[in-house]
Amino acid sequence: MIRGGLIVIELVSLVVLLAKMVIVILVLLMLPIPLTWLERKIAGHIQQRLGPMRVGWHGLLQPLADGIKLLTKEDHIPDEADRLLFTLAPIITLVATFALFVVIPIGDPIQLFGQEITLYLADMNVALLYVLAVSGIHVFAVIIGGWASNSKYAVLGSLRTCAQMISYEIPMGFAVVGVVMLAHSMSLVSIVNSQADVWNIVYQPLGFFVFFIASLAEAQRIPFDLAEAEGDLGAGYHTEYSGMRFSLFMISEYLIVIFLAALNVILFFGGWNDFLVPLPSILWFVLKVGFFVWLFMWFRFTFPRYRYDQLMSIGWKVLLPLSLANILVSGLILS
Amino acid sequence: MSKTLNVKPMELVSGWIGWIFFRDLVGGLSLTLSYMFSKTVTEQYPDKEKWVPYPRYRGHHFLNTNEEGDVNCVACELCAKICPCDCIEVVPYEDEKGNRRPKVFDINLGRCLFCGLCEDACPADAIKLGQLYEFSSETSQALNVGRDALMGMPRKAEEGGKVYDAEFSLLEGVSVNISADNKSHDWWKKIRRG
Incomplete structure (x- = not known):
């Protein structure tokens, strides 16, 4: 009897998980x-x-x-391209992007049909580490896509993207260390819960500054869109892609923008914690993420892009020391 | 070095503070933000609006007629002579009233450069360039306009230089018609200066 009850509970939680997965995938595709x-x-x-x-x-x-x-449109594969890798690259980028959203929580648990439903797919205790690691998979898709196209623009674009993403992932990783020190956890849910009173932006303005700039570079948006600089590279790593495959790259690019906006909100702007106006937690989260997405677009249509050497020196000579100093100072204050 | 010495220390300090807080970037962002919430200058042609040019505009030709409905043209062929691209062909004849009139008055709009010299040369106030500018066609034959067609072309409007509310129609060919309410606005008012 007790075992039967347990099986039912297991089954219900499985159905809930599957439903959440379907909803997340549909929403992300839309x-x-x-x-x-x-x-x-x-x-x-x-x-x-x-x-x-x-x-x-x-x-x-x-x-x-x-x-x-x-x-x-015609699904065109260049004659000299490596067909297998060429078709694989857009799928890898989409899968890598979708995998990022597994750990993104979007609100307080809600009650539905007498069940408590948590608004995330998984609450890992190393979610932050997972996020930083999985966002690195995107580099593979880019380098495979650029290489398989067998075109000079695509290869140059993918090399630039890799160099840029690797050098900006380091300050990004260091910038979140301050947040982890404050929350005593790497789980995104407990990071948000730790900001119930004061948002991390108050304690970690420098960390936010470094993280925000690094996330602009990670999303490869102006002023850091060297990888797909239309003027000198055609379109970067997806120069040779067209039709459906191209649109997969575009979808993943937009999803990464949303993901980075959500990460900025979760880590530094209190996640779904309300401010002055009590609204449903999901609504607060969506509003904040929307604001950040708008901020990314506003930046895009205001600034010109940096030169490649400027990009590298900002990453290594400015952001990296700043993020290290941030860790040092927060460590001193916390101890 | 001497340049640095000439700058007052306070200016130097405020310059550094501005540099630290990205004064230039913030300036750019506030400018684009103000543009974002300002009025757009887009003219929604052909869907909703249409530009009616000034009366001085040189568009499609027309031939003026007198009170009796006869064409003003006396077939002197001065326009054909002065035309720099040789696109006017005039053949004179004597009509039943005994006046010299054009039997043939063809303008090849495909060659015309709309310089308006024919208008200047005309002694009889007959050929004019109107405000009509939508006469593209799919065949070059359609650009050969004859005498009767030129007499039937719309005359110059009293006013112009405004954007009128218009309707886009695909019912009889492609046409953009000024809507019935005849509302217009001055496009230049929307332009930001300074």
Whole structure:
């Protein structure tokens, strides 16, 4: 009898987990659709244009039209390309990106049908480590895609991307050490819970500064979009990609932007903890992440891109010492 | 060195403080933010708006007619002579009233450069360049416009230089028509200066 009850509980939790997985995957696949529209609208208004206006109300259906266009385009594989790796690379980048969202919590647990449902897929005790490690897998996809294309622009772009991501992952990793010291945990849920009273941005402004700049570079957005500098490289590692495969790269690029915005919020801006206005925790989280996504887009349409040597010297000569100093100072104060 | 000495210490300090807090980057960001919430300058042609040029605009030609409905042109062929791209062909004849009129008045708009010299040369106030600018076509034959078509072309409007509310229609070919309410606004008012 007791064993039967246990099996039922196991079964229910399994069904809940599967349902959450399906929802997360669907939401993640849908998210780039409004984001492309938003990006084009923000770009337009910053340049005093209107952006897309013709398809749907204020161009809302434009991403769908773009999607149909990409799906119906010829799926072209260059003659000299390595076919296996060429087809593998977009899948690797998408899988790596989806894997990142396993540990992202988006709110307090909610009650549904008498069940307490946690708003994350997994609460690892080394979630932060997992995040930093899995975001490194993306480099593989980039270097495989660039290499398999057998094109000078793609290879140059993928080399640049790798160098950039590796050199910015180091200050990024050091910048979160301060947060871990404050929360005494690497689990993202307990990091958010530790910020219930005061957000980490108050204690770790320097850490946030380093982390934010490093995340701009990780997302490969202006001012750090050297990897796909249209002016000198075509489009970087995905120069040779077209149609559906190209759109997989684009989806993962947008998802990484969301992921980094969410990470900024979780680590430094109190996650779903409310501020002044008591709103549902998910809503607060979505609002904060939305603000950061908008911030990324605002930066993109304001700044020019850095030169390659400037990019490297910012990473190694400025951000790395700053993040080390941050660890030192926070350690001294905490002890 | 001497340059540094000439700068007042306070200016130097404030310059360094500005450098530390990214004054230049913040300046750029605030500028783009103010642009983001300012009015757009996009003219939604052909969906919702249409630019009607100033009366001085040199668009599609037309031939003026007198009160009796006859064309003003006396077929002197001065326009054909002065035309730098040789795109006007005039053949004169004597009509039933005994006036010299053009039997043929063809303009090849595919060759025309819309310089307006024909308008200047005309002694009879007949050929004019109007405000119509939407006359692209899929065949070059359609750009050969004859006398009767030129007489039927719209005359110059009283005013122009404004953006009118318009409707895009695919019912009879492609056309952009100024909507019935005839509302217009001055596009230049939206332009930010300084």
